[in-house]
Amino acid sequence: MTTAREIMTPDATCIGAEESVLEAARKMTELGVGALPICGTDNKLKGMLTDRDIVVKVLGQGKDPAEVKAGELAQGEAVTIGADDDTAEILRTMTEHKVRRLPVIDGHTLVGIVAQADVARSLPDPQVGDLVQALSTD
Template sequence: MSTAREVMQPNPECVRTEETAADAARKMARLGVGALPICGKDNKVKGVVTDRDLVIKVVAQGRDAGTFPAGDLNQQEAVTIGADDSSEEALRLMSAHRIRRLPVIDQQRLVGIIAVSDLARSVPEPRVGDLMESLSAS
């Protein structure tokens, strides 16, 4: 069985809580990604912001993305996985919390991120199908 470290994308960038929603959007565009971990001044993961969050919580609400704090885009306590935990645990967490991206930490430091596509390459197909079903359920 593979570990989170073996399936993750290493060295992810994060948006800092004190940065703005516009900073998050620019980073996503530069990196070609649809989500970024949110990290605090203590370098711990506080959450994940998605391009959808930016649209729904900032643009659609008429807020100024240049002043809206990225830290305010946290949904709740961050869901993370340890780097040495199994990919099966990553699958379980993503299904249980209905999330598409999972920050990977090692001693509370962000070291990677796992996306659904990363698990699709490493976990048996029926299990990934279960994850996709949980993500698409309303």
């Protein structure tokens, strides 16, 4: 049984909820990633911020990315996966919530991120197609 811990990208870098979206974009560029977990001042996960969120919810609406706080874009409770959850649970969670990236939690601590590509590399071919199809439909 393959677990989230085995396929995740470890050491996820957070953007603080009080940091600007501009700073988030800079971090994404520096790290070469398309999403960052949003962490509050209490070190708890508040959500995920994607490059698409920045384009659609900030730039596309004429807002100043230097003025918008990352935490303003966190939506509800963050969808996460446990570090010891298996690929079946990861698949179920991604499909149910239509997310391509899942923060991996060990207790209350963020330990990594599992992306759609990480899961795809760990699955037999038929299940990969099912995952891609499930996440690509509205």
